[in-house]
Amino acid sequence: MQELTITRHNELIDPMLHIWSWQIPVYLFLGGLAAGIMIISGWFVLQGQYKKNVFSCFYLPHISLVLLSGGMTALFLDLEHKLYVWRLYTTFQVTSPMSWGSWILLMIYPALWLNTLIRIPERFQGRIPFFDRLSAELNRRPVLIKNIGILNMLLGTLLGMYTGVLLSSLGARPLWNSAMLWMLFLVSGLSAAAAFVHLITDDQYERELLAKADNGFLTLELFVFGGFLTGLLTSSRVHIEAARLLLDGPFAPVFWVLVIGMGILLPLTIQLLAVNHKVKHTALAPLLVLAGGLTLRFVIVYAGQFSHWS
């Protein structure tokens, strides 16, 4: 046996690490959702759908600006030394994923802004003449518009990956120490974005297309989960113990019921029936996917902090 007693009791560190509260899972979720939306709207732009009255081209870039800003606000709220946040932009630390992320985010805003200019929604037209002129200029250059679509897809992919890499680079937390985590968060972000469009678009074509895409993303997410857990279970003792936090440990009920059951399997079943016209499209399935995506971030962040070496 081994019994270790220590006299330390530092706040947020002991008896178990709990430095990150709701702000980080919310940031990771909104960041992942915004990343997925960038990829989807970029794809629609690339396909030339911006010439039609397609929701994904009209409103998604604006919504993703709001979502991303919401995520950044949550991240800012988590900082303990808030007035020093500008220090992120006085240096570039090549070994720090957080430094990479802060600079990627700086590139994402202009890319999203350009995407919003491709088609300015009617209610916003004429408000700022400079933007209208820019939009008109852009629309005279279809190749440039396609490149904006590609740029949004590329930066969206980087953002989605980054949310996972941020955690997986922290080797002291065995649950996060997996090369599959970025893929899990990217696929989950795509799935949440597809569900989001499915939920709020009134265009039948987009709803059908995104519901089908979401079924693909949810299925892929199950396989990525399989790879993620298998990787941990075939690794060292601490990694096996970390995986068991989710499989049969204190986080198992939330993981199995809310993330896998109600967040993936149930909406996947409903959406499979919907795309095969057995049941009508309702808000239930996309809402479950979105709730499952948020819960996934909470479970991974909290269980990851719970996992430790020795």
Add this chain to the structure above:
Amino acid sequence: MVIDTVRCVGCMDCVVACKTENQVPEGFNRDWIAYDVTGTFPTLHMEIRSERCNHCDSPPCVYCCPTGASHVHDVGGVVLVDADKCIGCKGCIAACPYGARFIHPDGYADKCTFCIHRVEQGLDPACVAVCPTRCMHFGDLDDPNSAVSTLLASRNHHVLMPEAGTKPRIFYLT
């Protein structure tokens, strides 16, 4: 740093000295005592250790810091935090397998500095200076003739969590 676990009695003088010397806020510790009991009754073995930041050779806290606030000092490779650069993101705390860091009430990450302000004046860290059993030794591990190198060459020793791969530089004599 080399700590002789055979001599350490867990009196916590090192803890008090650190808190006094570095004005560590109430409720926080830069160093602490660990009582590690192993074996099967009745053949139990207790190791008492004074623990702190391991000032690793491969410090994950430094690698993950987005602003360069966590850095390796020019003198002796001591791992330090520049409070004026720290944004309090807590990434370094999550990256440390030893739980050696905490958030200072003023908002920045804080930890053991090996009393660098004393070391630069040729003094030992406060914890080493006050130890009543003389179980703690501070010196240059790169110098094969230093007291710490001689101790390591002549005694069995171990480091904490070598499997974490951080190459810790506090050695415990057994």
